[in-house]
Amino acid sequence: YALHRNGYAGMQRFASFLWSGDVFSTWETLKTQVPIGINTGLSGIPYWGTDIGGFVPTKEFTAELYLRWFQFGAFCPLFRCHGRNWKLRLPWGWNTGDPGPMEISRYEGAAIPDASQLHDTQVEPICRKYLELRYRMLPYIYSALRECTLTGMPIMRALWLHYSDDPKAVARGDEYLWGRDVLVVPADSWYDFWTGERIEGGREISRNVDLETMPLYVRAGSILPLGPVKQFVHQETDEPLTISIYPGADTSFLLYEDDGKSFNYRKGDWMGLQMSWKDSRRVLTLHLAEGSKMLPPLRNIEVRLNETTREVEFTGKPVEIHL
Numbered sequence: 001y002a003l004h005r006n007g008y009a010g011m012q013r014f015a016s017f018l019w020s021g022d023v024f025s026t027w028e029t030l031k032t033q034v035p036i037g038i039n040t041g042l043s044g045i046p047y048w049g050t051d052i053g054g055f056v057p058t059k060e061f062t063a064e065l066y067l068r069w070f071q072f073g074a075f076c077p078l079f080r081c082h083g084r085n086w087k088l089r090l091p092w093g094w095n096t097g098d099p100g101p102m103e104i105s106r107y108e109g110a111a112i113p114d115a116s117q118l119h120d121t122q123v124e125p126i127c128r129k130y131l132e133l134r135y136r137m138l139p140y141i142y143s144a145l146r147e148c149t150l151t152g153m154p155i156m157r158a159l160w161l162h163y164s165d166d167p168k169a170v171a172r173g174d175e176y177l178w179g180r181d182v183l184v185v186p187a188d189s190w191y192d193f194w195t196g197e198r199i200e201g202g203r204e205i206s207r208n209v210d211l212e213t214m215p216l217y218v219r220a221g222s223i224l225p226l227g228p229v230k231q232f233v234h235q236e237t238d239e240p241l242t243i244s245i246y247p248g249a250d251t252s253f254l255l256y257e258d259d260g261k262s263f264n265y266r267k268g269d270w271m272g273l274q275m276s277w278k279d280s281r282r283v284l285t286l287h288l289a290e291g292s293k294m295l296p297p298l299r300n301i302e303v304r305l306n307e308t309t310r311e312v313e314f315t316g317k318p319v320e321i322h323l
Contacts, residue, residue, distance in 0.1 A: 025054030041154025049078020220248025
């Protein structure tokens, strides 16, 4: 793909990624990235991201700011650490006592973090947690990208795209939907991604969080596919695909797969796993989507609903799972 700091409507046709430029490392800058990302997607440019931590370090640049930005970046189409000094873009760089080679002399207002920030043992494991979550969410993200190519619906979605009749949702510019079903914070009934607690929406809530936790919620009446932890996208693994059901309404989800490398999907070499959930019956059905075909290998699937788990082998034939 091509990476750009500026562009115009239509650039998405050329696999163009837009990022927000050489921004400064401040809390206010991080705050503004959320509406910028939402509005970029609404402008027809869905592939967007930001320099995690901000490009130019300032006196506000701390381990906490870096972590919060990293957590936000895990839920942006472009997930990328970049900036000055380069060593401060490495999760383990915050526990070496060394800020790295000086690269900020020509930036007015730039500053190196206080030395006390460079011995933080929490940064690397917390970053690993969100990096692994990003890899686990690839089945969900890739399917959302497929929807984007077919309909223009962005991956980062303003709440009003799905809740246009809720004036509070329409007014929010500081939170967004990641795909249809993940709230990155609520306007309906939602489940806390980390704890599984069900929370009634349509109201503002305050949630206490530690440094490790970014508020994430999954819509009641959702199917969330998660893959195994990987070190790179095409790593082969025998670990199963996990399908988590968040009950509360009937729902469906189309999981899209292709080889991820070629244009063969244009010739019909793609697989669509159509999932449908009947809430009152507690039944999940799986079948191949129309126009798609079974791609090898067979799919080992682990279906979860609360504390209940079912293991299924999908061979291409319709399957019904009772939970």
